[in-house]
Amino acid sequence: MKVADTRPTLEAVAAHAGVSRATVSRVVNGSTGVRAAVRDRVERAVADLGYIPNSAARSLVTRRTGAVAVIVAEPERRVFADPFFAQQLRGISRELAAYDTQLVLMLVERREDYDRIGRYLSGGHVDGTLMFSLHRDDPLPGMAAASGLPAVFGGRPGWPGAEDDAGLLYVDADNRDGARQAVRHLRDRGRKRIAVITGPLDQTSAADRLDGYRDALGGPGDVAQGDFTAEGGERAMLELLDRCPDLDAVFASSDLMATGALRALRARGLRVPEDVAIVGYDDMEPASWSDPPLTTVRQEVEEMGRLMAGLLLRRLGVAPPDEGLAPVITQARLIVRAST
Numbered sequence: 001m002k003v004a005d006t007r008p009t010l011e012a013v014a015a016h017a018g019v020s021r022a023t024v025s026r027v028v029n030g031s032t033g034v035r036a037a038v039r040d041r042v043e044r045a046v047a048d049l050g051y052i053p054n055s056a057a058r059s060l061v062t063r064r065t066g067a068v069a070v071i072v073a074e075p076e077r078r079v080f081a082d083p084f085f086a087q088q089l090r091g092i093s094r095e096l097a098a099y100d101t102q103l104v105l106m107l108v109e110r111r112e113d114y115d116r117i118g119r120y121l122s123g124g125h126v127d128g129t130l131m132f133s134l135h136r137d138d139p140l141p142g143m144a145a146a147s148g149l150p151a152v153f154g155g156r157p158g159w160p161g162a163e164d165d166a167g168l169l170y171v172d173a174d175n176r177d178g179a180r181q182a183v184r185h186l187r188d189r190g191r192k193r194i195a196v197i198t199g200p201l202d203q204t205s206a207a208d209r210l211d212g213y214r215d216a217l218g219g220p221g222d223v224a225q226g227d228f229t230a231e232g233g234e235r236a237m238l239e240l241l242d243r244c245p246d247l248d249a250v251f252a253s254s255d256l257m258a259t260g261a262l263r264a265l266r267a268r269g270l271r272v273p274e275d276v277a278i279v280g281y282d283d284m285e286p287a288s289w290s291d292p293p294l295t296t297v298r299q300e301v302e303e304m305g306r307l308m309a310g311l312l313l314r315r316l317g318v319a320p321p322d323e324g325l326a327p328v329i330t331q332a333r334l335i336v337r338a339s340t
Helices: 010-017 021-028 036-049 055-062 083-098 112-122 140-147 175-188 204-217 230-243 255-267 285-289 301-316
Strands: 067-072 102-107 128-132 151-154 170-173 194-198 222-225 249-252 277-282 295-298 328-330 333-335
Touching (some): 010 036, 021 036, 067 112, 083 102, 083 301, 102 112, 112 140, 128 301, 140 151, 151 301, 170 175, 170 204, 170 301, 175 194, 175 249, 175 295, 175 333, 194 230, 222 230, 230 249, 249 255, 255 277, 255 285, 301 328
Parallel strands (some): 067 102, 067 128, 128 151, 151 170, 194 222, 194 249, 249 277, 277 295
Antiparallel strands (some): 295 333
């Protein structure tokens, strides 16, 4: 036997509030042109009856889905192993939830995923997109543009033509200055030969940190490329020790790479910081748990996620435009612990 649907209807809310069905529809869908007193009466009726708007019907009126695609240009194993992504997603999720907007997470596991993501963005399933961890040749910015969806990016855009796009919105930390702080700290500690482990240099965050290292060092320095993973940091550290046996300090461009470097140093019988001092970047929770606790450059990763979501919500008109629409660069700050 079919069970009757006992959920309150739009008509029931209208009768309870003493207004027309059309007036209730305008209030529920956020339309203008309803007097404040009438709006209050309708909102009380919605609360009294426990009315829940039909999202499919509402999207036909508002042309909005109430959802945002969050696209991370990394495979699943990276995203779920690196606490950086967890913090950024937490900031995004909390800000979207505050405005009753759903998060649709999409990852790039293989090249075929770009076709799937492109179809999804063009299919009217979401109102906008947040994209981060992009690489220089990544097709995702072009897909966002082709879909016509508003987009906000995590990290300084580095693809061709980005610098000429005045409407581009992004959130980043001052990576170059953060790296300068790290290297200056090591020099102030009396370290003479300071090497760097970079992230992938087709990402602007890694390139900016390398530039900051060289700014503070005053030269090209000793460079080994990592990949923002602990394993990559360990490999790069072993390479540096083979190539530069007299190095006495390392700036690792992420905390995960710094933990890998610590493992390599222990394997070679070197003490931290007595023989080799080390500084990381990010200030994730594991930095304070490492042995020894890691000196690192803090960037407010969760706050950066919140700011990304806030920019998109304001561009969509969902959040009030109090703070305006412009790229945001947050400050990085050195946190000194026992590894230096």
